[in-house]
Amino acid sequence: MGGSPSAYLTSGIDDANNDGWLRLTKFVNNQKGYAYISSKFPSTLGALIDFEYKIWRTNISENSGADGIGVFLFDASKSFSLGGYGGSLGYAPKTTTTTTTFGLNGGYIGIGIDEYGNFSNPTEGRVGGPGKKPNSIVLRSVTTNDLQTTNQYLIGVQLQASPTSNLNSVDYNTATITRPTDSEFYRRIKITVMPNAGKYDITVKWRTATNRPDSTILTYQTTEVPPDSLRIGFAASTGALYNYHEIRNLIVTTPGGVSVEKWVDKINAKVGNQLTYTVSVNNLTTSNIANLELSDTIKDGNGNTLILGNDYFNIDSISFINYGKVTNTVMGMTAGEPKTSGFTNPMNFNLNMEANSITTFKISGTIKNITQGGGLLTNVAAIDPSPTGILDEDKTNNISQVTSYILDADFTTNSAIDSDCANPDTGNTFLITVSNTGSENSIAGKTVTLTDTIPISLTVKNITATGWIISNSGNVYTFTRNEALNLGSSYPLIGIEFLPPASGTNAIINSVSVHYDGIEAVSDNNNSQVVLHPKPATSGIYHQ
Known part of the structure; x- marks a missing residue:
């Protein structure tokens, strides 16, 4: 992955853990993000490329709605170098009054999912095309060393002319502060690259609802012999106008069978x-x-x-x-x-x-x-x-x-002590923390109970436990509360001050356990303990 700024996975950043997208661009102008699969495949096998995408924006204004996603096959023997941004979708060249960006290095075929329409437009250094065609699927040819012939327009199909309808639009034309759901806007692309007499038959299909069949958008037979091995990549770009561009559920395999x-x-x-x-x-x-x-x-x-x-x-x-x-x-x-x-x-x-x-x-x-x-x-x-x-x-x-x-709460305990060594003069303090280390907040009203069976050789002096309800039966102390605990958080510390015995040779172990009335993700981490060592005997020298 890379770009300016880089494409990235939204899991754990903009989306919940394990449930994200590959975000190629944000809703920001003049971005270009890309990702390609490092594994190469023999061109004799062809490829089937299948993925879902979302193109959306948070407001509808003059500064929204561009540019698109480019899908490309490129020569695996070439070093990767992205094409122009904006309407060139990371594949075709782009020229300005001051700079020239060549097309994707080693590009064999570029498929544009073009909401704004400039991938069809013979401007900014792009070669051939009927002009601006919003909501189109477009193919461009191989990258050459000649700016007059590189990445030529091959074929394109405009899916709808309306810039506001969502019926067959490439992007979602309704402002939303969150990504549209699949019921609101679903797009799935299938690109079949089938070998045929040393060339390729290319078919692009899409699906616009989860319960609908695939619909063929275009077919094309290439005229250029592909290189011996290929890689597959994706790019998206924005210019003065912009959208979020995201893909997920990518499947790349061989066609047939x-x-x-x-x-x-x-x-x-x-x-x-x-x-x-x-x-x-x-x-x-x-x-x-x-x-x-x-x-x-x-x-x-x-x-x-x-x-x-x-x-x-x-x-x-x-x-x-x-x-x-x-x-x-x-x-x-x-x-x-x-x-x-x-x-x-x-x-x-x-x-x-x-x-x-x-x-x-x-x-x-x-x-x-x-x-x-x-x-x-x-x-x-x-x-x-x-x-x-x-x-x-x-x-x-x-x-x-x-x-x-x-996902659910997971309660754990941590036991500590102010000093490992017993102090029978001023006493010691057990320090107990109850935390939610799970993946979900606990449920308010479900009781959390901490139980501490204090060793009988210890004398409890005082307990500090803000917000806990404390009870005891003999040396068994119980601490309860029932307010929700957010994931990654801890309840107030429990401090138990006690006097240890004045003498002794054995270590004293204090064990605690926590129980949650709700459902826990893991239950084998609900116990902890701490060891108190006896005070060393006073040494001296005997004189006769």
């Missing part, structure tokens, strides 16, 4: 939440196939397959969508009709599919409790094409998994 993809609607979830898994099975061959086997397994953080109904996770319903392909069938199920009983884990399905089609499953279930293995819930989908009789050369895309993190 069959594949499976999986998503979950909540990366971070809580006990009681319903999770919805989306599993898409793709037949990317030119043949109808029968008896494709799909298995879907739910596991805990230790890799153990969960037993349904065991108070961890229960499946509520399973349905599948065939997008109007009536011969895309699943044994024992009917498209669009949810199944609500008879579930197993793993879940096994037998599919028949038309050529070049998709079957999508929606699996919904409820989190009942914190799972073993740190509160992780993993769902693994795998397909077995062997019963179909097809040749599936790339088996790396036959398995897909997602993990959700079950």
